[in-house]
Amino acid sequence: MDAIVKNFPLKDDNGRPSQKEAEDAVRVLLRWAGDDPEREGLIDTPSRVAKAYRELFSGYDLAPEDVLGRTFEEVAGYDDIVLVKDIPFYSHCEHHMVPIIGKAHVAYLPDGKVLGLSKIARVVEIYGRRLQTQETMTAQIAKSIDETLNPRGVAVMIEAEHMCMAMRGVQKQGSTTLTTTFTGAFKTEPAEQVRFMTMIRGRG
The missing domain is CATH 3.30.1130.10 (GTP cyclohydrolase I, C-terminal domain/NADPH-dependent 7-cyano-7-deazaguanine reductase, N-terminal domain)
Known part of the structure; x- marks a missing residue:
C-alpha cells in the first residue's frame, strides 16, 4: 500500500484524485453492487478499472486546437x-x-x-x-x-x-x-x- 501511495500522489497536477483514490472508489462500488472486492477474481479489478478509465476518458487531457x-x-x-x-x-x-x-x-x-x-x-x-x-x-x-x-x-x-x-x-x-x-x-x-x-x- 505504501508503494501505491508513493507512486500516485494524493492529487495530480490538475487537481484530479489520485490512482489510489480512484481504486478505493471502485472497491466501494463493488461492495455496493453486492460483491466482495477482496475475492480472487476482483483483487486487481480496481487497478484495472482506474487504468481503463484513464484511457477511456483521455480526451480531457487533449486539446482539439x-x-x-x-x-x-x-x-x-x-x-x-x-x-x-x-x-x-x-x-x-x-x-x-x-x-x-x-x-x-x-x-x-x-x-x-x-x-x-x-x-x-x-x-x-x-x-x-x-x-x-x-x-x-x-x-x-x-x-x-x-x-x-x-x-x-x-x-x-x-x-x-x-x-x-x-x-x-x-x-x-x-x-x-x-x-x-x-x-x-x-x-x-x-x-x-x-x-x-x-x-x-x-x-x-
Missing part, C-alpha cells in the same frame, strides 16, 4: 467538399456512464487551406473520450473545426447507439440516434446539405 493547428495551403485551387465519413468512436453517456457506440461523418468546404485527414478523426476521438451527450459532441466537433480552420462551412453527422437505452430503462436494442450540426454554407445553402447527405449515403 493542438490537433488542428497545422493546415496545408497547397491545394491547387481545390475548394469543394472534403468529407471523412464512417469514423468509428466509443464514448460514454454523461447521465449513466455507459457506452455510446457510433460513427461520425465530418465535412467542410475549404477556404484556401485544408486539414490533414487524420486530424478530423483525432478530433472525433478527443471529444468521444469524454463524458458526453450526442448532441453536445456533434456541436463540439463542428465548432472546433469551424473556429480553427475558418472554412466556408462545416457539416457533422453522428449516428450512434446508446447503451443507456439498450441495457437499461426501455431496453430497446439496435435503435440509432442521428444528430447533425451545420455551419456557414452548409447551414445557409440547402443544396450543400443535400450534397453532404448524398455523399454520406454513398451516392455522390
